[in-house]
Amino acid sequence: MTVLLVALGAAVGAPARYVAGHLLDERWPWGTVLVNWAGSFLLGLLVARGVSGDPLALLGTGFCGGLTTYSALAVHVHDRGPRLGSAVALVTLVPAIALCALGFRLGTG
Structure with missing residues (x-):
């Protein structure tokens, strides 16, 4: 049953990611x-x-795993070269960690 739930969540998250990227x-x-x-x-x-x-x-x-994409992030970082790629990585990762912490804080408050 768990595998089906993961697949169902990913079936919603992955297309949402595709549309946002597109x-x-x-x-x-x-x-x-x-x-x-x-x-x-x-x-x-x-x-x-x-x-x-x-x-x-x-x-x-399922959903969050299908929605988020660090593989595409790696491609974007690589394709943009050292300077712009580093900026993409920082602008993605630092706020993502902070937003995870914010979500956790709001969820416990």
Whole structure:
């Protein structure tokens, strides 16, 4: 059952990621950045709220896992070269970690 919940969540998250990237990724990969920020915040919130078991499989592993994309981030970083690629990495990762912490904080408060 858990595998099906993960697949169902990913079946929603992955197309949402694709649409965001298709609509917003150009010179700067805003779609990729935004889905990583949103997924990080949501995962922090879910964990803080004590979501576990099947709901976490569906929403955390499935949806957030399908929504976020560090493989596409790696491609964007590589394709933009050392300077702009480093900026893309920092603009994605630092806020994503902060948003995960914010989601966790809001979820426990």
